[in-house]
Amino acid sequence: MKKVLTLVLVLCLALTAAACGGGGEESGGAAKDTLTWVQAADVTSLDPHVGKETPAVTVTSQIFDTLLTMDENNEPAPLLAESFEQLDERTYEFKLRQDVKFHDGEAMTADDVVFSLNRARESNYVSYVVDAISEVEKKDDYTVIVKTKEPYSPLLSALTVPFTAIVPQHAVEADEDAFALNPIGTGAYKFVEWKQGEYAKLEANPDYFQGAPKTQNLVMKVVPEASQRVIAIETGEADLAYNVSANDSKRVEEDENLQMFKGPSQSVSYLTINETNEKFADERVRQAIRYAIDKEAIVETMLYGAGEPADSVIPPSTFGFSAKIQKYEHNIEKAKELMADAGYPDGFSCTLSVTDDSVKNEICQVIQSQLKEIGIEVSIQTKEFGTWLDELGTGSHELSFAGWVCVTGDADYTYYSLLHSTQTGYPGNDAFLKNKDVDKLVIAARETAEPEKRQEYYDQLEELLGDLSPYAPLYYESVNVGASKKVSGFAPDPNGYHRLRNVEVTE
Secondary structure (H helix, E strand, O other): OHHHHHHHHHHHHHHHHOOOOOOOOOOOOOEOOEEEEEEOOOOOOOOOOOOOOHHHHHHHHHHOOOOEEEOOOOOEEEOOEEEEEEEEOOEEEEEEOOOOEOOOOOEOOHHHHHHHHHHHHHOOOOHHHHOOEEEEEEEEOOEEEEEEOOOOOOHHHHOOOHHHOOOOHHHHHHOHHHHHHOOOOOOOEEEEEEEOOOEEEEEEOOOOOOOOOOOOEEEEEEOOOHHHHHHHHHHOOOOEEOOOOHHHHHHHHOOOOEEEEEEEEEEEEEEEEOOOOHHHOOHHHHHHHHHHOOHHHHHHHHOOOOOEEOOOOOOOOOEOOOOOOOOOOOOHHHHHHHHHHOOOOOOEEEEEEEEOOHHHHHHHHHHHHHHHOOOEEEEEEEEOHHHHHHHHHHOOOOEEEEEEEOOOOEHHHHHHHHHOHHHEOOOOEOOOOOOHHHHHHHHHHHOOOOHHHHHHHHHHHHHHHHHHOOEEEEEEEEEEEEEEOOEEOOOOOOOOOOOOOOOEEEO
């Protein structure tokens, strides 16, 4: 386990060290009062117990805090909790800071923590993060007891996830709908405005318990087209551009006024294969799709080498990654043979849904061409992010280009969400996989304390998944953030959330 944590630390440090073009050196000018970033998709919800997608969390993680955070060693560390202790294999005690206030001036207490964790447990969207919890109790105004149903090793890591953020009980209970549109947190920034599909605005919280942010205002703008995000930092319309395409990275690096932050991430992209659709009910069809896709070609031609071909939904830097994954090398003849064995010698037609991100659409066109070689005629359906998300949640898709971020660095976060039969739809299992053997292994691993035994379960799980193939993993992504050289203090987040409290921009 220590070796894995060390590897994760190295990767996280590499993100910061890999900044090109001066690494955010200050220009010596006066500080601007506003930092603007551009990203590919809009916020799905400002409620942290609903909006779990990265485009939402880039905003809400500035507004809300969690009990714990990950430290420089990638270990859970205090944040809103000033200390924590494991009392027995199922019981944890959290002592809360007594100097934390919500943005409306009300003190944060144990009542808010109990309310928030129970609310997250009941959420249709994020309960998978904390549903190992059986009970949350208030011991006194600043002490909370958390009990789990069974021993649950990843609990502390789970409480660092932004979807477990602490919200004000009084505000949510007063008007939950109003709270979702005008969120109140404890974070470094306060909510100002959200114009859906266009932008969100935040302002500094001068009373933040860790100190006031360095920049007064934050503005997030939605720019789906990757090249337009780069143009935004070239022209000065924006200071940061998230998810710079590999094709545009060199352009940023060669611009003397810009800098590029690169590094590995905890993110994987894959095709979701909806097993409830009769075309994909036979695992041989799903296997054929995996053999037909040339992942190496996608990484080289579409990502320009800025990624790594994937055969698992678990990134290699994550605890629980298995060396026993079944590798699917590009093999058209094998794919055709499997299609014939499954009763589809002439193939069939299907849809492939994808968000309106330009790079993802281009990759889908490559996949469309590759699947045509085995008789699968793919119709690409480009959707607005929220519409695409609803389609996955309801299971109305056939194939879909999707992605997942293993936020905790622990395989349980991904395996439980994407594979367990109780998590179909919105929580994450949008392949709608229901397999008793998979369920047993996922639960056995999360309820086992010994890292070596957990790894054994994950090895067995990957052996099963090699045949079941509910997903067709494509590639592990890189963090690619372009920035003006006037930006300093930026530290890229492996999960893509990028907290901005310590970032400055000079004139």
